[in-house]
Amino acid sequence: MSEQDRMGFATRAIRVGHRRTGEAEHGEPIFATSSYVFASAAEAAARFAGDEPGNIYSRFTNPTVRAFEERLAALEGGESCVATASGMAAVLSVCLGLLRSGDRILSSRSLFGSTTMLFGKYLARFGVATDYVPLADLDAWAAAMTPRTRFLYLETPSNPLTEMVDIAALADLAHAHGCLLVVDNCFCTPALQRPLALGADLVIHSATKYLDGQGRCVGGAVVGDRQRVGEEVFGVLRTAGPSMSPFNAWVFLKGLETLALRMDAHSRAAAALADWLCEQPAVTRVYYPGRPEHPQHHLVGPQQRGGGGIVSFEVAGGRVAAWRLIDATRLISITANLGDVKTTITHPATTTHGRLSAEERAAAGISEGLVRIAVGLEDLADIQADLARGLAAR
């Protein structure tokens, strides 16, 4: 066991990845450089031929980006990490790295909207088809496997209804069929859930959300084994170029340092807010994994440490009531982003899920009265007071 493997989570989040330069700096430097200088023509040739390690060009590697990759890999428990320009660039790089024309993806139906578009509109043009199943229905996953299925793809908990699925059970199913399991771990982060330890093969992140934590930068990452991530996904990045900028990597390094503290605080605040929402007469239903009535509540604990920071609920009175509630808030930000210290509120039916037809939305359980809150780190009493005004305004 290496020294790093013996470190606790918080220590890795703060210490891994930074090797001091000759300046003995305490903070991680930002390497704002597009290329690197070789000592000789022979060294340049050796680097390009791959005979000698070292930096060539920042589309391929950059020391600040590498520090972020090493730190996130250590937190997820993966051999390799590749940082990308956005979360969607991470999803695309995995698809380009692993799929061939004729392959099929078997995916949860509850997906980030752009991921659904990527699979359905763009990958389909290149002969990759996608089959969809309800996230929590293990029998449906098993029944939908085909000989051409290359990987299973999911987000747990889902957005915005916080449904969950047993990752270990799906990893077993995938492996029994010679497939991979890919998990978008954006909502939990490794502070709450480590899919690789549960048997998943690849983890995808939108670093834009909780890894940053303060809503500053767009970025993403893929974590997994050295062959698939370090070779195949890295090969896509190096060739096609959706790389992370060194400045963004530095911001994400700072974000990781407080990840464990923030995720626990988000979880605690969201759990308290979910309990409070359950007591409001105008609220007809609350979706939160930490609530005992949540259908996959049993997975909180064994799979996911804490309920996470996202709470959704339905207000009586449909869209009119939901919009009135949203418009009456003064503190909470009306924005679709999440994973920020600032609390945000969204009406999924007309924003994140607005591109679906009314029938598709109904099938997905996205009602007109549904409101999603990404609970931030303001004082809970102030968040509640803001929502109380909104609930009274309906």
Ligand SMILES: *Cc1c(COP(=O)(O)O)cnc(C)c1O
């Ligand atoms: C935001 C998000 C993405 C996409 O990430 P970007 O950084 O916006 O490209 C993917 N999956 C989930 C679950 C997300 O919330």
